[in-house]
Amino acid sequence: MVAEIKALVFDVFGTVVDWRSSIIRESREIGAAKNINRDWESFADGWRSKYGPFMDKVRQGYLPWTNLDDLHYMALEELLNEFQIQDFNDNDKETLNKAWHRLDPWPDAIPGLNRLRESYIIAPLSNGNLALLTNMAKKAGLPWDCILSAELAHAYKPNHEVYTMAAQLLSLPPSQLLMVAAHPGDLIAAQQAGLHTAFVPRPFEHGPFRNPNTQPIDRFDIVAKDIIDLANQLNYPRVSG
Amino acid sequence: MVAEIKALVFDVFGTVVDWRSSIIRESREIGAAKNINRDWESFADGWRSKYGPFMDKVRQGYLPWTNLDDLHYMALEELLNEFQIQDFNDNDKETLNKAWHRLDPWPDAIPGLNRLRESYIIAPLSNGNLALLTNMAKKAGLPWDCILSAELAHAYKPNHEVYTMAAQLLSLPPSQLLMVAAHPGDLIAAQQAGLHTAFVPRPFEHGPFRNPNTQPIDRFDIVAKDIIDLANQLNYPRVSG
Numbered sequence: 001m002v003a004e005i006k007a008l009v010f011d012v013f014g015t016v017v018d019w020r021s022s023i024i025r026e027s028r029e030i031g032a033a034k035n036i037n038r039d040w041e042s043f044a045d046g047w048r049s050k051y052g053p054f055m056d057k058v059r060q061g062y063l064p065w066t067n068l069d070d071l072h073y074m075a076l077e078e079l080l081n082e083f084q085i086q087d088f089n090d091n092d093k094e095t096l097n098k099a100w101h102r103l104d105p106w107p108d109a110i111p112g113l114n115r116l117r118e119s120y121i122i123a124p125l126s127n128g129n130l131a132l133l134t135n136m137a138k139k140a141g142l143p144w145d146c147i148l149s150a151e152l153a154h155a156y157k158p159n160h161e162v163y164t165m166a167a168q169l170l171s172l173p174p175s176q177l178l179m180v181a182a183h184p185g186d187l188i189a190a191q192q193a194g195l196h197t198a199f200v201p202r203p204f205e206h207g208p209f210r211n212p213n214t215q216p217i218d219r220f221d222i223v224a225k226d227i228i229d230l231a232n233q234l235n236y237p238r239v240s241g
Numbered sequence: 242m243v244a245e246i247k248a249l250v251f252d253v254f255g256t257v258v259d260w261r262s263s264i265i266r267e268s269r270e271i272g273a274a275k276n277i278n279r280d281w282e283s284f285a286d287g288w289r290s291k292y293g294p295f296m297d298k299v300r301q302g303y304l305p306w307t308n309l310d311d312l313h314y315m316a317l318e319e320l321l322n323e324f325q326i327q328d329f330n331d332n333d334k335e336t337l338n339k340a341w342h343r344l345d346p347w348p349d350a351i352p353g354l355n356r357l358r359e360s361y362i363i364a365p366l367s368n369g370n371l372a373l374l375t376n377m378a379k380k381a382g383l384p385w386d387c388i389l390s391a392e393l394a395h396a397y398k399p400n401h402e403v404y405t406m407a408a409q410l411l412s413l414p415p416s417q418l419l420m421v422a423a424h425p426g427d428l429i430a431a432q433q434a435g436l437h438t439a440f441v442p443r444p445f446e447h448g449p450f451r452n453p454n455t456q457p458i459d460r461f462d463i464v465a466k467d468i469i470d471l472a473n474q475l476n477y478p479r480v481s482g
Contacts, residue, residue, distance in 0.1 A: 067412075069412065121375060121376075121379065123375075129410075129412070130387060130410045130411070130412075131410065131411050131412035131413075133387075134362060134364075134386050134387040134411070135362075137386065137387075138362065138386050144387075145375050145378065145379050145388075146371060146374075146375040146378075146385075146387065146388040147386075147387040147388065151410070152393060169370075169371045169372065169392070170371070170372050170375070171308075171310065171370070171371075171372035172372075
């Protein structure tokens with residue numbers, strides 16, 4: 001398998017970056033500046049919990065194509081209402097919404113990606129829009145070779161066309177791509193589109209008290225504990241059988 | 242003007258890379274390996290001269306959307322016929338066609354881009370397809386923040402939608418983009434789409450005996466002698482008026 005791989009495409013939110021800590025921190029900061037006290041952990045979790053349902057509105061045709069920045073903004077307005085926060089003006093909301101462009105990488109992400117980049121094309125394949133992913137990469141120093149986004153297919157993962165689009169744009173057969181993600185659903189959809197898969201569980205994606213993902217993992221080509229371990233496994237593949 | 246600019250988008254063939262020297266060299270190498278003697282300068286110029294006409298077939302609807310790798314290949318087959326070269330097999334043709342993924346940058350390109358990257362988002366905005374531009378960047382070390390290609394609009398420059406797509410994907414108004422090119426036609430089209438423009442003449446793009454481009458240049462926001470000079474002018478803008 002490994003000999004065939006030419007490009008690695010990565011889920012980003014949760015897999016490469018720790019969205020939760022970053023969103024809690026920026027929400028708390030804007031709140032503090034306005035003397036607003038809330039449970040910002042719940043606020044961050046609540047925002048993220050609207051991510052799937054808002055994308056569903058696009059997937060199911062209730063909304064025309066809408067990029068993730070705009071979905072995040074719509075979700076934020078709902079959330080502020082639920083948290084009874086009225087004092088964020090348009091500028092505050094825009095600033096907070098852009099916190100998704102400034103997420104911090106997991107500690108292993110940059111050293112791991114730098115090693116992988118020596119041997120493979122590496123790119124995000126995220127539901128984040130291209131500007132979000134580009135700004136994030138620039139701020140965090142993520143060394144992508146190019147930015148691939150669901151926005152380029154006008155569809156959201158796990159829809160088939162996102163994975164197919166990635167292979168087409170890289171001019172590679174799907175089997176030469178390795179999809180790397182912390183979420184089994186993303187990987188299963190990638191498999192169905194013909195990509196190879198690497199599962200990188202992130203047990204603390206949803207905070208310190210959540211359980212690690214315990215889905216059966218033997219269906220994926222690689223299971224790695226982080227992105228450095230992924231680079232190790234690809235450089236020194238285990239003899240199989 | 243300069244204060245408004247957030248992103249620089251670059252024409253690539255001729256502006257950032259010296260396609261002619263690279264294509265001459267690789268053509269000559271493959272020819273030598275097959276004991277084929279031809280005028281490889283004319284061969285490279287002939288290949289490039291088919292670039293516009295083949296894109297026209299797409300622009301005018303005689304061909305459905307076809308990416309540049311495939312147009313280059315169709316042009317190569319015509320060219321080999323014209324040069325009465327029969328001894329290139331499919332593998333040779335594929336290798337030679339991929340020479341467009343391995344073009345050398347002009348000497349000022351990488352130092353200039355590295356400086357510009359500190360202050361701006363930088364991206365190609367080329368008729369080259371995404372895989373071509375990604376492979377070229379990786380080989381040459383072009384430090385793009387993301388890869389923008391006409392392929393993402395399924396249209397070729399100077400069609401309006403290519404420039405508009407770039408602004409949309411970067412989530413910026415067109416006036417916050419600076420299009421950088423060695424070709425006035427590209428810049429005029431960018432202007433018509435609302436972008437700012439920088440003209441970087443490359444008098445030796447077509448070889449040592451061609452004249453520099455002498456089109457009137459006062460319609461562009463910036464005229465720079467190379468990409469380092471462009472960085473200088475953007476960092477220390479002249480007082481206007």
